[in-house]
Amino acid sequence: DAKTTQPNSMESNEEEPVHLPCNHSTISGTDYIHWYRQLPSQGPEYVIHGLTSNVNNRMASLAIAEDRKSSTLILHRATLRDAAVYYCILRADSWGKLQFGAGTQVVVTP
Amino acid sequence: DTAVSQTPKYLVTQMGNDKSIKCEQNLGHDTMYWYKQDSKKFLKIMFSYNNKELIINETVPNRFSPKSPDKAHLNLHINSLELGDSAVYFCASSQSGRARGGDTQYFGPGTRLTVL
Numbered sequence: 001d002a003k004t005t006q007p008n009s010m011e012s013n014e015e016e017p018v019h020l021p022c023n024h025s026t027i028s029g030t031d032y033i034h035w036y037r038q039l040p041s042q043g044p045e046y047v048i049h050g051l052t053s054n055v056n057n058r059m060a061s062l063a064i065a066e067d068r069k070s071s072t073l074i075l076h077r078a079t080l081r082d083a084a085v086y087y088c089i090l091r092a093d094s095w096g097k098l099q100f101g102a103g104t105q106v107v108v109t110p
Numbered sequence: 111d112t113a114v115s116q117t118p119k120y121l122v123t124q125m126g127n128d129k130s131i132k133c134e135q136n137l138g139h140d141t142m143y144w145y146k147q148d149s150k151k152f153l154k155i156m157f158s159y160n161n162k163e164l165i166i167n168e169t170v171p172n173r174f175s176p177k178s179p180d181k182a183h184l185n186l187h188i189n190s191l192e193l194g195d196s197a198v199y200f201c202a203s204s205q206s207g208r209a210r211g212g213d214t215q216y217f218g219p220g221t222r223l224t225v226l
């Protein structure tokens with residue numbers, strides 16, 4: 001499976017945007033880019049996913065580079081509740097195992 | 111109603127014992143999973159069932175045996191528990207694991223297993 005690279009941690013002030021980068025230079029044409037997050041002491045939670053076009057939902061936006069070798073998860077206005085580990089995962093068109101990496105620890109300060 | 115529930119939430123036991131963790135989903139999904147999150151916080155897939163059929167079996171000791179009595183339940187039985195089995199175990203489900211690009215997985219709250 002193709003791998004992803006994310007920064008270990010990022011810090012943001014409350015109510016400011018957070019841009020979380022993810023590199024996936026070995027992505028294949030059929031890989032979808034998924035983002036999950038894990039709040040402290042909870043199970044992972046789906047955030048967003050996309051293939052080629054940018055995507056928006058109520059939680060976040062996903063900006064995908066034209067060559068698809070990188071993507072950015074955008075939290076438009078960080079809240080304290082957004083403090084979590086964010087995982088960028090590539091999903092092939094296959095039975096659904098998620099390959100979690102180390103993720104990015106997002107710290108939100110008031 | 112909790113979409114994916116697990117019992118128990120905490121499990122403390124001695125080495126060598128046999129224990130089970132139960133998982134139930136009320137989302138009507140066809141596919142269920144077990145993941146393990148170790149002390150270093152890495153999450154790894156263990157098993158996946160689709161309509162009660164085993165479809166993913168990662169390199170897991172055969173002391174771990176999943177059982178799916180119906181597609182809403184996926185239980186994990188662990189024989190002869192070892193210290194290294196201490197971890198948080200998460201159950202998840204999805205509409206259909208075979209969906210193009212992979213569909214959304216919904217995770218349970220986790221079961222923290224401590225082996226003494």
